[in-house]
Amino acid sequence: MLSGILMSVANPYWIIWWATIGLGYILYSWQFGFWGIVFFFVGHILADLVWYSLVAAAVAGGRHFLTDSLYRTLIAVCAVFLIVFAGYFAYAGFEKLNAITS
Secondary structure: OHHHHHHHHHOHHHHHHHHHHHHHHHHHHHOOHHHHHHHHHHHHHHHHHHHHHHHHHHHHHHHHHOOHHHHHHHHHHHHHHHHHHHHHHHHHHHHHHHHHHO
16 A cells, blocks of 8 residues: 555646645635545545446456557557557657758
8 A cells, every 4th residue: 555655646747636626625625624625635536446446347348458569559549549659759859850950
């Protein structure tokens, strides 16, 4: 459990979320006093529990839905998509940089 907590705190997106959106929710909840903060926290934890339970159920159910070859094909398609997407972003970035420096 400690390693899970450390992984969350070390995630820069976690820090950014709590420093921006999360802080806004806490400040809004504070308008309702101590119980506003408590209800926000409980609601936030329950939302995480429901979401990750649905994700876990989908992954567990997907094991029976996907065959090994279909899974490997899906992963290969995703990999190709990411490579093409990265190439497009690199190309667009170089084009924009070239336009600025020209």
